[in-house]
């Protein structure tokens with residue numbers, strides 16, 4: 001009868017010894033009593049020098065020589081204090097660590113009845129890099145999805161997202177917010193006379209001038225066509241009208257050159273101010289009514305929504 005249990009142990013020992021994954025066992029006093037060559041490699045230390053070392057001493061060795069598990073803080077104490085709160089608290093535990101050499105490992109810890117702790121370290125660097133690339137691609141794509149290709153300001157989708165987030169804040173702190181719709185005056189004739197490409201340049205020019213006259217925490221978006229919108233957080237109606245008028249004058253006085261000839265671009269504004277606005281749609285509707293009135297009053301002006309709705313649908 002073969003000694004099955006013995007051959008199993010030998011078999012497992014051989015596999016673990018040759019494994020590319022790091023294996024180690026710590027005693028109940030947290031001293032290293034076994035490790036395979038792959039584990040010793042991670043700490044760039046011979047097995048004979050690792051055996052008998054306590055976990056704390058191993059971590060201090062890593063920190064002092066910048067090998068093995070990476071410890072970001074200049075002081076190793078808080079890291080060790082943290083590990084004491086989680087180590088050996090559960091029978092099985094999984095977590096990820098990065099090493100000083102840039103590799104990432106998935107660590108599994110398992111406690112047995114004698115309170116000995118087996119550690120397995122699996123290299124997940126490739127997986128981690130793929131995940132990081134994926135995350136960065138998602139970030140880039142979501143930025144592209146929220147940016148207007150022509151003017152590089154937020155597009156309708158991106159702008160609405162920012163406005164909804166800002167409105168949440170305004171409702172929480174009960175602060176006023178102002179919203180303005182800006183529409184180029186008589187833009188169609190520019191397109192018709194000089195062509196769509198020149199029209200595009202005019203839109204870029206307007207977006208640049210408007211952006212440069214906003215505070216860093218205001219938001220500009222291109223809603224569509226020749227219509228832009230700005231969201232002015234924590235802004236009462238009087239200041240909102242002032243800001244819009246300043247922008248209107250800035251655009252009017254910034255020459256846009258077509259075939260070396262300055263062409264004056266003008267904007268009409270519809271503005272609304274709210275504390276507790278229900279959402280983008282409400283602000284848009286009110287500002288649009290005011291914008292329609294600005295166009296009817298001869299364009300190139302700022303009109304504030306006065307709370308009255310039009311008798312017939314606007315535009």
Ligand SMILES: Nc1nc2c(ncn2[C@@H]2O[C@H](COP(=O)(O)OP(=O)(O)OP(=O)(O)O)[C@@H](O)[C@H]2O)c(=O)[nH]1
Nearest residue numbers: 183184185186187188189191196199200225226295
């Ligand atoms: N070049 C260019 N033109 C665009 C773009 N999107 C919309 N337009 C044009 O913008 C013009 C918008 O005209 P309207 O807003 O209807 O009229 P308007 O001439 O500006 O007159 P008012 O708004 O009444 O002052 C149309 O000619 C559209 O074709 C774009 O991306 N590029």
